[in-house]
Amino acid sequence: KAGVTQTPRYLIKTRGQQVTLSCSPISGHRSVSWYQQTPGQGLQFLFEYFSETQRNKGNFPGRFSGRQFSNSRSEMNVSTLELGDSALYLCASSMGPSGRAYNEQFFGPGTRLTVL
């Protein structure tokens, strides 16, 4: 069974630009969550989608947005990039919102975004 895939793996952008990251969950998983990992803050929750609906959102500015498609694939978008947005962006999938299986999330390898 293929794992969670994320594209691209590495990205370099400049301040003010926007970026779109993609995540394909494990087949059969309907929930996708996004996390930002930085050395100082660790792993921080961005948002979660289930059946194309955003179910939960972390404490990030509106420049960070996402969506989920009918095949459960998800994208996240960051507009007007800032230097502080440089981070590893991780996508995780799980089966769905029911108890334990929901919470055991499987992570992709991440997209390393560098903002210059």
Place this chain on the structure above:
Amino acid sequence: DQQVKQNSPSLSVQEGRISILNCDYTNSMFDYFLWYKKYPAEGPTFLISISSIKDKNEDGRFTVFLNKSAKHLSLHIVPSQPGDSAVYFCAASRSGGSQGNLIFGKGTKLSVKP
């Protein structure tokens, strides 16, 4: 305010000995706890979990202990192996409901020396 804390940024252990990684949480609504292991340039890998109805869960060399009254959990690895060297993240969540996101600690870097 950090809801999940891993107060030791790093830990060094000799091969064959026990590794004990600790985690504290503040939110009493958390009822499901997980440990993830992360190698450089890879995403976190699920290791072991525990529900708040239990105080211990064991899987091979890995055991997680939960002390609800102290809001503390720990991961024991015995015997430790060099391949266990990685960053370990503790995470907490509320199972079911609408809170599906995981709250992570900042991680503890474990080094197992041969």
